[in-house]
Amino acid sequence: MRDSELFGHVTAVAPGKVNLSLRVGPLRPDGYHSVASLYYAVSLLEEVSATPRQDSAITVSISERSTFTGTTHTDPESGATVTTEVPQDEHNLAYRAAALLRDTLKERDAAVLTFPGAEPSAYGVDLTITKNVPVAGGMGGGSADAAAALVACSALWEAGLTKEQLAELGAQLGADVPFAILGGAAVGQGTGENLSPLLTRGELHLVIVPASTGLSTPEVYGTLDRMRAEVGLQAEAPELDNDLVRAACTGDAELVATLMANDLQAPAVHMLPDLDDMLDAGMVEGAMQGMVSGSGPTVMFLVRDAASASQLATRLQERLDVWAVPVHGPAPGARLL
Numbered sequence: 001m002r003d004s005e006l007f008g009h010v011t012a013v014a015p016g017k018v019n020l021s022l023r024v025g026p027l028r029p030d031g032y033h034s035v036a037s038l039y040y041a042v043s044l045l046e047e048v049s050a051t052p053r054q055d056s057a058i059t060v061s062i063s064e065r066s067t068f069t070g071t072t073h074t075d076p077e078s079g080a081t082v083t084t085e086v087p088q089d090e091h092n093l094a095y096r097a098a099a100l101l102r103d104t105l106k107e108r109d110a111a112v113l114t115f116p117g118a119e120p121s122a123y124g125v126d127l128t129i130t131k132n133v134p135v136a137g138g139m140g141g142g143s144a145d146a147a148a149a150l151v152a153c154s155a156l157w158e159a160g161l162t163k164e165q166l167a168e169l170g171a172q173l174g175a176d177v178p179f180a181i182l183g184g185a186a187v188g189q190g191t192g193e194n195l196s197p198l199l200t201r202g203e204l205h206l207v208i209v210p211a212s213t214g215l216s217t218p219e220v221y222g223t224l225d226r227m228r229a230e231v232g233l234q235a236e237a238p239e240l241d242n243d244l245v246r247a248a249c250t251g252d253a254e255l256v257a258t259l260m261a262n263d264l265q266a267p268a269v270h271m272l273p274d275l276d277d278m279l280d281a282g283m284v285e286g287a288m289q290g291m292v293s294g295s296g297p298t299v300m301f302l303v304r305d306a307a308s309a310s311q312l313a314t315r316l317q318e319r320l321d322v323w324a325v326p327v328h329g330p331a332p333g334a335r336l337l
């Protein structure tokens with residue numbers, strides 16, 4: 001009997017991320033941009049519980065314990081507030097992760113000889129996601145769900161796959177999924193999926209401020225291309241600053257503050273100009289540096305230590321009535337609870 005059958009379900013967690021540096025190169029023929037990304041996993045965790053089914057079906061639901069369940073935006077024509085919930089069907093990244101693993105395992109089973117009359121495994125699962133990472137916020141929440149689903153289902157179905165094999169599967173789901181499996185800090189090249197893990201020996205403390213609305217990742221990349229074209233700027237092969245990478249590894253907040261950079265900040269601010277006010281407010285309240293996280297619109301502020309993080313979060317909440325949360329990194333990658 002499998003352990004999961006004894007205990008009923010398996011739960012995995014995976015971290016949200018920030019990009020301490022995100023350099024974006026040219027648009028490739030496959031519709032992706034070459035990037036050089038300094039990924040940094042932080043202590044905001046997504047949780048995925050996987051309960052086995054007798055059949056091959058996959059279901060997904062969002063737990064009521066979630067901090068975030070979707071995004072809102074104002075319709076420019078009617079002025080009405082439109083809420084978009086995280087999908088709870090085959091479009092959910094956790095669903096897609098479980099389906100990819102199920103189909104891979106079914107194929108593997110079919111390729112090995114089993115004794116006559118053997119019952120094929122069903123590989124069905126009910127997934128419940130608890131979302132603590134802002135939705136469509138540039139912190140890779142959906143990717144973390146996919147990573148946690150891969151780790152949970154792999155344990156549930158006793159797949160016997162290594163983290164590296166799961167990361168390879170994850171790359172088929174999204175450029176950020178392999179990093180959510182790996183965690184810690186890493187340099188990402190290619191579309192971000194080609195990872196070089198970094199050895200870290202120091203922490204960094206940040207304050208995360210989600211926006212009340214979301215931004216679409218492809219639209220932010222597209223806006224960057226248009227902004228560059230307008231001023232006749234040719235995108236160059238993206239590179240990371242080695243001093244920044246070293247500073248992130250040693251937890252040298254002072255140096256990280258001067259070198260952190262994000263090519264997607266300008267298009268994100270262009271799409272949501274209020275982000276500039278938020279960045280200013282964080283600096284006024286004592287942050288060492290502020291930057292848009294990935295494709296945004298979540299804003300992150302780098303601070304000296306844990307005490308400064310909770311102080312800044314409180315001040316931002318009081319001054320702007322926003323949800324601001326102190327986090328730290330590097331956080332471990334997807335793992336079973």
Ligand SMILES: C[C@@](CO)(OP(=O)(O)O)[C@H](O)COP(=O)(O)OP(=O)(O)OC[C@H]1O[C@@H](n2ccc(N)nc2=O)[C@H](O)[C@@H]1O
Pocket residue numbers: 019022031032033034035037137138139140141143173174175176177190191192217218221293294295296
């Ligand atoms: C920008 C970043 C920074 O880490 O993440 P977020 O900040 O959105 O979380 C990533 O590049 C996003 O990664 P992820 O969200 O996994 O992207 P995917 O689902 O693979 O791709 C969604 C779409 O984004 C665009 N895309 C993504 C990655 C990349 N290197 N170049 C791109 O142009 C493409 O239009 C693609 O179709």
Ligand SMILES: Nc1ncnc2c1ncn2[C@@H]1O[C@H](COP(=O)(O)OP(=O)(O)O)[C@@H](O)[C@H]1O
Pocket residue numbers: 086087091092093094129134135136137138139140141142143145146214215217295296
């Ligand atoms: N499990 C999931 N959690 C969040 N969003 C998801 C999920 N699965 C699919 N999506 C879709 O992916 C989009 C981007 O999600 P998310 O990963 O939260 O943002 P980002 O790419 O900015 O880090 C959402 O708008 C949503 O429609």
